[in-house]
Amino acid sequence: MQDKKNGCDGCGDGLGLTRRTFLKHLTTVSAVVASGAVIGLILPEGAAGAVDSTYDWTRHRWVYLIDTRACIGCGSCARACRAENDVPEGNYRTWIERYRMNAEGEAHVDSPQGGEFGFERIKAGGDVRKAFFVPKLCNHCAATPCTQVCPVGASYTTRDGVVLVDKEHCIGCGYCVQACPYGSRFINEETHTADKCTWCYHRLTNGRKTACVDICPVGARIIGDRENPDDPINEIIATQRIHVLQPELLTKPQCYYSGLDMEVR
Template sequence: MNDATGTRDGLDDATRREFLKRLAVAGAAASFGAIGLILPESAGALATSDYDWTRHRWVYLIDTRKCIGCGACVRACRVENDVPDGMYRTWVERYHIPAGGEAAVDSPDGGAGGFLPVAGAAEPGKAFFVPKICNHCEQTPCTQVCPVGASYSTRDGVVLVDAERCIGCGYCVQACPYGSRYLDPRTHTAEKCTWCYHRLVKGRSTACVGICPTAARMIGDRENPDDPINEILATQRILVLQPELLTKPQCFYLGLDMEVR
């Protein structure tokens, strides 16, 4: 078709070759750019000088109805944050609830490799995926129990661990009702989801949100009135996990089922 239009518009061969060459370069650049999206940011380089943490308030939103269980988020998180094998900063759960039956839940390798079909999947009932991540609770039990203050909440609403202060007692691991924390076997300190804070402060999205093919995950800024997340939170029926514990999770869910905790 290029050929046809080219001759019809009267472009000479040289112009056409130049155009194709540019197209190739642009294509290569674009694919590099895409790879760049999931390449790890240097975790060492933190806040840029123009980032003001008093002017942001991060919240997370998961639409379980959109999740297809591909596990790309778990893989992206692993690469971005160098998560050790057997530990998870985010994972995806699969629920299969046959009509009138017991819920079957699984999350093989945190859902990193996607999910194989289960027996009885064709029976009537419901099935869905639920991505999980640290809830970055406002009243978080994990930072409350840290004896040395190594675990803390930032002004912009992110719960972090200072690996240079953590004594590795594991109290926060026990205190988290959501199983979001683990002791890193390499550093012997507590680790958890940071909402890719090193990316947030540079104006970028988290690795899991960036990679999600169905936009089941969103991160947004409550302080920014134009952020689309605010309209969803204001107009949709939202839920949090284990609300009875009054930890005030800042990770909200759309389409959550009562079986999920």
């Protein structure tokens, strides 16, 4: 038997720490951290960009509308989104799916590279009787499961109805990626955090529309404000037949679709 220091076998082994020295070190470390925090409070915050200071998020509620009958599947939206938001290769904040149904009602669905570079003329198998494109993005659900599962409060819904991820706070656990029934989230390999469509929050709250809406050459994508009675989106929602993806999940998607087929999930 070796002699036992402090009457405890293995205590402080490796670092050679006794309880007393450990507590001493802890005090030093806390003091250093505390002084760091004080310095952090004194230093001024970083300069903000050109932000519209008059924007009041309690007076807006954004909703999105996609007309699948207008979409031509050119992929402009997906390319604009990547350029606007630095979306890494292989990930998509928005993408386009092509649906083709034959006479038997069997669906052939494809989305090569998210439809970012358009679609090629390839056989769907069988006689195509019905075919269309469906652009997809985060549905910014009013009852979203993704923010509920976040263990650290890094994902949240803004008062104007946009679901966002705080990448400074996100720990990259991926719970939200699994919680989203629409596959709208991914882990960004560059930041190692959850990433998703923000409805271009930096544009929307500063007087612009999202990059995908602005770039669409056929007006298949619209974003509008439910709180503004003059916004044309309210007339469309009030008078036309609209639908959401997977309403049975009760997530209350805020992306509406017109001309949606029941085959689309």
